[in-house]
Amino acid sequence: MKKTSRRDFLKLAGATGAGLLACGAGNALANEGLQVNNEELGMLYDATKCVGCKACMSACKRVNHDYGSLSYEKAKFDEDGLWDAPSDLSGSTRTLIKLFKESEQRWSYVKYSCMHCQKPSCVSVCPVSAMTKEKVSGIVDYNKNTCIGCRYCQIACPYNIPKFQWEKAVPQIVKCDLCKSTNLREKGISACAEVCPAGAIKFGKRKDLLDEAHQRLKDAPDKYVQHVYGEHEGGGTNHLYLASMPFNKLGLPEIKPEAPAEFSEKIQHTIYKGFIAPVALYSTLCFIAVKNMKKHESHDDDHKKGDK
């Protein structure tokens, strides 16, 4: 009788193991699901045109101040808080201009804000659907009324975009939503793109932005690194970049064309497809355990009789 149960156990262990291993093997398969939608809204930031005036930062905070519960950040030397001086994206700042300077001749500005991915990791990992991607516009939006504050979106985002309000007793996640509820609704354009005096931020549909970007690369091949950052990175993003310096120097990470969310979802889906594996596991285990239990009880009775 012992042998039977052991065989059962081994079978079961084998089946579970094989299932998990199969999913591991599944990783090697090619990217199947992701469809790029070029009709979605996005922005093209051209670092060679940016003059570093930070009008976009100021406009973003002015427009989204109340809606995004943003606040002004003091610099150390500025006791009275005369200037808003954030040093990085934070729980109060959705967009930021930074200067990267290699030498007097080689430098570049760079603007940070949400990349609005085609296949966003933050949406994939949010356990309660507080992060969502709008079907038509493609805007990756955040709803603080469902968010539980687990910060998994921060772990998952390869660009480190979602920021948490660490200093607040009632915190929330802060990230760019393309002015969805403010400037975009009122004027049809994001605040940063609207106020840029140098034309460094172009707002529009992804396909138009891509055409424009490739045109610029063709027109001035010496000026640019021949790459549109965001065209293929992590499955593609709606926020695109052009620059004269290598993108990783500007703090934009090198990311493979496969969306990280595709990789993790594929494994999760293989294990939990139709919830069959857990149910099968449960019923097999039940079968074995009940059988063992009955055997044990009859065994116990034998012993009791024997003792008497």
Added chain:
Amino acid sequence: MGHSEEYQKLEGKIFTKSFFILLSVVLLGFYFVGVRYVKGIGAVSNMSDGYPWGIWITYDVATGTAIACGGYAVAILVYIRNRMQYHPMIRSAILTSMFGYGLAGFSVMVDLGRPWNAYNFFIPSKWQANSAMFEVALCVMAYSTVLILEFLPAILTSIEQSKWDRMNAIRNWLHPRFAPDKKTMEDKLEMVRLGALWLKPRLNKVLIFFIVLGITLPTMHQSSLGSLLLIASTKLHPLWHTGFLPLLFLLNCIFIGYSIAILESIISSYSFKRPFEIEELSGLASLIPFVTVIWLSVVIGDLAHRNQIAAALKGDFYSGWFMTEFVLVAGGSLILFVKKCRRSARWLFISASMIVLGGALYRFNVYLIGFNPGQGWKYFPSFAEIMITVGIVALEILGYKVFVALFPVLPNMDLHGAHKKKGHAKKHKGEQSKPLPQSEAAAH
């Protein structure tokens, strides 16, 4: 099933010196929990936007639940592999699992920024099945409930047998004006007892289905704890980022579970001055190397497959942590291959500690040490952050100490000897071809 006599309460006082020391640690931890709710997470912790998960998630949730897998591992052994001789160990294993998971849930509530929104887990329109976190959350909540159900028989037994000394003492201590009438109180307590008497046989009948659920759920969420980091492909060091994370986490929690069951038994035998249960422990110990060997081969095979062996041997920061984790688990398992060591409490303690440490370090490596969000980010837990974790661990030990005194949890020493002989008798029948171990042969 009349398993109740298998277990006994621990005789002795509850309010000892160590009780008050632990209590003060718990209170200090809870003071900082209070600060966290008033002033925000940033006020007590060193977590940042680069390291949004600190030791609360890494230790209390990811590692703490693995350490709480004793109940899971022993349940597989007893109910699925049909090794009833380990049944006496199961109740204390389930008790520690119950505290481990309950307090992991508690520290999640401390860690969550907006815990009042957690009800969204129960609203189907908000469900997000793509998220490993969703799976972990639901499974852990369900498993905690199952653990309470699994432990309920112990509570019901002690209600049945209770003479209500403590309740009567409290009644006598209260001012007569506040104290309830003696007759009414006795009637009500009798009703509770009858309720327990009614519930117990019914619970026992369906308990096996909950026990099996208690094996299925950890299988699911322990592997999903590994899946959580699958998406951090750019941030987690390639030594640890692999599609096999779920499988590695599952195996990891099983060998940690057996090792922690051994440690628990040795420590409680030592501190409660009871004899060591060497027979059971060496049996458990002989299982561990099988699991660790599979785990170690998956780790090596996967590294070789992804051409990361060189990175593992490079000798830098990451490879150092990887080697430490690997050597601890491998070394602990090597000790357990020696039969003499399996029969010595000291060596069992050393090897089980090594395996638990190595297994826990693996989880730290995945969640924290191997996690690099980019340039400029650093994380080391703050004092208050550590104290919250230490306070939670202290509460766990405190609860264990109180519960083993209040309820029949530890194996009954008188019956235990008889039970062991039964086990041996079974072995004789089942495995006649195998030569008897020396000590057993000597015993007969």
